[in-house]
Amino acid sequence: MSTSTSIPDAQAATCTDGRPLYRQLADQYRRAIDNGALRPGDRMPSMRAFMQRHGVSLATATESYRTLERAALIDARPRAGYFVRARQTAALPAATEPDLAVVPGAAQFVGIHSAISAIVSKFQRYPDALNLGGATASPDLYPTDALQKAALRALRRRPTLLTAAGPDQGDPELRAIIARRALDAGIQIGADDVIMTHGGIEAVNLALRAVTQPGDTVAVESPCFFGLLQVLESLGLRALEIPASPTTGIAIEALAFALQTHPDIKAVVVVPNLQNPLGSVMPDAHKARLVELCARAGIPLIEDDPYRELADTGQPPRSLKAWDTDGTVIHCTSFNKTLAPGMRVGWINGGRWHPRIGMLKFAQSRHNEQLSQVVLAEFLETNAYERHLRRLRDRLRIQRERMAAAIAASFPEGTRFTPPGGGMFFWIELPRDVSSAAFFDAALDEGIRVMPGTVFSNAGRFDHFIRLSCPSTDLDQADDAVRRLGRLAVRRVAHARTP
Amino acid sequence: MSTSTSIPDAQAATCTDGRPLYRQLADQYRRAIDNGALRPGDRMPSMRAFMQRHGVSLATATESYRTLERAALIDARPRAGYFVRARQTAALPAATEPDLAVVPGAAQFVGIHSAISAIVSKFQRYPDALNLGGATASPDLYPTDALQKAALRALRRRPTLLTAAGPDQGDPELRAIIARRALDAGIQIGADDVIMTHGGIEAVNLALRAVTQPGDTVAVESPCFFGLLQVLESLGLRALEIPASPTTGIAIEALAFALQTHPDIKAVVVVPNLQNPLGSVMPDAHKARLVELCARAGIPLIEDDPYRELADTGQPPRSLKAWDTDGTVIHCTSFNKTLAPGMRVGWINGGRWHPRIGMLKFAQSRHNEQLSQVVLAEFLETNAYERHLRRLRDRLRIQRERMAAAIAASFPEGTRFTPPGGGMFFWIELPRDVSSAAFFDAALDEGIRVMPGTVFSNAGRFDHFIRLSCPSTDLDQADDAVRRLGRLAVRRVAHARTP
Structure with a gap:
């Protein structure tokens, strides 16, 4: 051509x-x-x-x-x-789509904390291991210098930032900027509809506390972010795992069926954009149906949306909240993944539970610290944030392409994965007879951290999966690490099949 | 002499x-x-x-x-x-000691939030009112310049403070310093026994979440800090109010009786030093008995101790934790009142529930921001913190003496109060026929914020009390304001007694 x-x-x-x-x-x-x-x-x-x-x-x-x-x-x-450039598309088959014919079982109380603690303490025994198990991008992809300078400016301009107590629901200027910017996600709100939180995780906690009581059932994606499972466990909630597709996210029909068969479901939690660990982005039509489904059932839909701006589409995808007409959607997000893992700045719009969430936030931890909020406001007001996001997306794309090629070249036959449309995660399905717990231990012995699939489900559904993250190191070293993991997987397959 | x-x-x-x-x-x-x-x-x-x-x-x-x-x-x-100097001791009689013959009633679910919201929104309608209703010292009593400089130094020395995620339970250096300094409070712990929290309020939340379920009963002091009542309400807990003395704090015998008659008490929460609003400091013998009582009953004793270092005694009082031998005491405190209301740095030692509290903190809000922790570590390591505390105590003493004299000179006959042994609060008992809610409204009309006693009890026990705080303004202006409040109280008495 x-x-x-x-x-x-x-x-x-x-x-x-x-x-x-x-x-x-x-x-x-x-x-x-x-x-x-x-x-x-x-x-x-x-x-x-x-x-x-x-x-x-x-x-x-x-x-x-x-x-x-x-x-x-x-x-x-x-x-x-x-x-x-030749796109290094994976030669491996796409990940398996979930089996929707499986009838959802009973919701279960979550018990994931001890498994995660065991992983963390193993990590601590190998402090020098290469980290392909994290959930943020490499530190050098975040704008350290610019944020430091903005913080220095903010402190000089407003010397009482550390001493004076801040406004209860967060810095008013920042909340106004966030409300304006939310239009990019299709969300129409005002500054008063934004409550600043200690990262996205506090937002999700507040959302769940606002709409559930201990013992209640919450529908979640399967697989799902283990941090959410920890929150459910800490609040004494039960999880009902709804299958999710590696390309389109939660299976709407399966959820609809579950809502009919499980009247005790009190909330639905999803990561609509770049789901962790799948990397899926829900198509607009799915988003519309999901919001409609929950609105009709009168069940709060909590969206955890910290990865939206890392999606590698021409136009960033919209949030579920964009389709919300009656306050059914509680929108939670943060700048931890996109701008600064150290700043702990998130926010929540609580839909029709907004006043209750404001009360819970005040009772739980009062206002956020002011300095990070002022720094963030400056970043968002200039074009510094957009510039950084473009660079971050470009760098992550390069990392993902290198990773995808290395995985395709080195993992054994029977491995499957779908290259994600952005972000930093690879959700890899190993041949079914490979235990990811054993693989995790063997990888750590090789000096490489991975996350075993065991912690992405409370129902043991992903015990032969692993999550790899984009590396916090130079790409050649990561390439080499992925190839070593591939050889390790080949050996684990052989080991599993030795009679 | x-x-x-x-x-x-x-x-x-x-x-x-x-x-x-x-x-x-x-x-x-x-x-x-x-x-x-x-x-x-x-x-x-x-x-x-x-x-x-x-x-x-x-x-x-x-x-x-x-x-x-x-x-x-x-x-x-x-x-x-x-x-x-002539001590300006109050000419008014000391506050009434609680009636211990009153048999504690049933524990009640807490419903205080709407009353507090109403007060806050009234405050917002009078933004220029003189604030005698706050819970921190005047902003100029905190070391703004020194903290600003320490933050600038920290940011220059460690540019990744904003970008890099911090350690889960807090900065290890700060935790080690805090553990060493805890010896001053009589507490022997190591760095691993300290978890940093978003202010003292998050610590109290975590403590209660670790040892209670919704519907459980918690024994609290009466009167008690309305922030604690809000936490109980937000967690769906019931409060059982135990009388507290304006000089010695919670009545141990009344608590002992309540523990026998209310087997559903799952925790006891007290502010042992400079109780808010009473200003009482528990004598050592009471502290020892209280810890012993809870240990014998197997009931967690949560101490909220943010004011200890503001006590105006030669030697600062010890924390309840100093008497703890088996992990019964959960110690919560912060630097919000003593150093910097804006920094939101608190910490918790969870006694025998420490691992569970670590899990809850991680699930609830991850780690605190690093910058404030690094600034605080520098302050504590040099003698800057001690120097500041001495100055703060001296300045607060002067403020309290002026306030006490003005109250004694201007409030009507029948007013009672006990000048506190430190800190910033005056808990004033008005003649019984004066409504503090009406007094609050009238004071606001005069341009003065006070806290009505209505929000310091879930059982309506203090409806004729007000809490005044040391002023966030110059002392002459505060003097004048207190005298105007006194005249207002005289008018309210006359109004109440008009047939």
Whole structure:
């Protein structure tokens, strides 16, 4: 296919949306690559041709190509020009879709804490192990310098930030900015509809405390984030695990059936965008049906949405709350994954339980510290946050592509996984006879941390899965680690099949 | 009484305890004043006599006198020398001791939140009102500059403080320092026995969550801090109010009786030092009996101890935990009242429930932010914290003496109160026919915030009490405000008694 027919024309490029021209052009080429109009190995137009076609300067053309290069979409070949990069798509089959014919069993009280404690204490015995088991991006992907400078400025400008008590529900300026920005997620709220929390996890706690009593049943995705299972355990709640698809998230029909058969369900909790560990993003139609389903059943729908802005789609996906018309959805999110794991800034909109959640937050921990809120407000008000997010998404994409290729090249036959549409997690299904608990121990002996599938279900459904995270180290070292894990998996398969 | 017989001799002054000599000398004179050996109006030794008696330099003598002057214990009279200051002891009778013959009724579910919300929203309608209703000292009594500088240093030294996630249970260095310092409270623990929390209120929440289920009964002091009643309400717990004395705190015999008659009591919560609102400090013998009583009954004793270091005794009082031999006591405290209301740094030692509390803290809100912890560690390691505490206690003493004098001079006959032994609260019993709710409204109309006694009990026991706090403004203005409140109380009495 020649480039002249497949790439965007000059007219499209001049239609402006407020972003710099080079970025608009880069995005058009990205879409052409994504939708296959430009294929791996295709030659990109020469600089001169690009300038003429789009009527732009050399500087704009160069910056467009640099943007695509940083995003690992094109490669420069010396003396030959730019070429669309070969996508390192996995050669492994996609993950198994859940079996929806399974009738959900009884909800169970959660007992996951001791298993997680055992994992944590094993981690502590191997402090130097390479961490592919974490839940944040590599520290160097977060804007340490810029945040430090913003904090220094904030402290100089407002010396009483540490001494004076802050407003109960959070900094009013930050809450107004968050409310405005929530429009990006399709959420229409005002500053008073936002309560700042100690990270997303406090938001989820408050949401569950607002709508349940100990002993109640909560429907969750299966697999689900073990931190949620810990919250359920700590609150004395039962979990009913609803199958979730590696591509589209929670199975709506299965949930609908469960709501009919389990009248004691008092809340539904889902991670709609880049589910942890699946990496799935619910399609809009599913989101609409899920909200409608819960609204009709009168059951609070708690969405935990900290990964939305890491989704690698042209337009970030919307939150479930975007479809909420009657306050059924409690929206929880944070900036821990996207901006700064150390800042512990999250927020909640409690839908029709908002006043009760405000009361619980005040009684539980009073207001958040002010400094982080002021720093965050400055980041969100300038374009520093958006700039950082673009860079973070690009860097994570490169990491994911390297990881996917290494997994595909080294894991044994029978391994399955679906490359996620963003974020930092790989949810890998090993051959069924491989125990992920034993694999976890063996990997740690090799100096590599992984998360065993055992802790992503209270019902033992994922004992042959592992979650790998993008590395907090250089990519070559991670590549090598993934290949060693692959060889380890091959040996575990052989071991399991030795009569 | 001549000064030559009543003041400390040279030998005592030379015995050193590591503090500057001028301070040791000042403290000896303070004790002589406190125990009446030096009485109001007594002349202090001349500088020359002081130097000779204690074998110290002019600089040391001058600094000793300045310290006593700053603490409002002595006054300089021009050309006459220094004199012990007249203590402005209240002319009003001491507060009524609780009636211990009252048999405790049934424990009640708590419903205090709506009353507190109503007060808060009334406060918000009078944003410029003078605040005598708060629970922290005046902002200018906290070391804003020093904390700001420490934070700037910490951020420059450790740029990843905002970006990197911190250790689960808190900064290890800070926890080690806190464990060492806990010896001052009579508590022997190691760094691992300390979990950092979002203020003292999160600590109390975790303690209650660790040992109770919704519907359980908790024994509390009466009156008690309304924040505790809110926590009980938010956790669905019942309160059983045990009478507390304005001088010695919770009535041990009444509690012992309640433990026999109410087998459903699952925890006891007390503020042993400078109880809020009473200002009482439990004598050591009471503390020992209380811990022994709970240990024998096998009931967790939760102590909320944020005011201990504000007690205006020569030696700060000990915590209940000092008498704990089997892990019965859960110790909760914070630096919000003593150092920085904005920093939200508290900690908990969970006694025999420590591991469960660690699990609950992780599930509820993960680790605290790092920056405040690092700043606090620096403050505690140098003598900056002790220096600040001495200054804070001195300033609060001056404020309390002014307030006490103004109350005594202006409130109507039938008003009773016991001047507290430290801290910032005055718990004032108005004549029984004055409604504190009406008084609260009338005070707000006068531009003054007070806290009505209605919110310090779930059983309506203190509807004719008010809590006044030391002012967050200049003392003359506060003096004037207290006198206006006094006149208002006189009018309310007249109003109540008009047939």
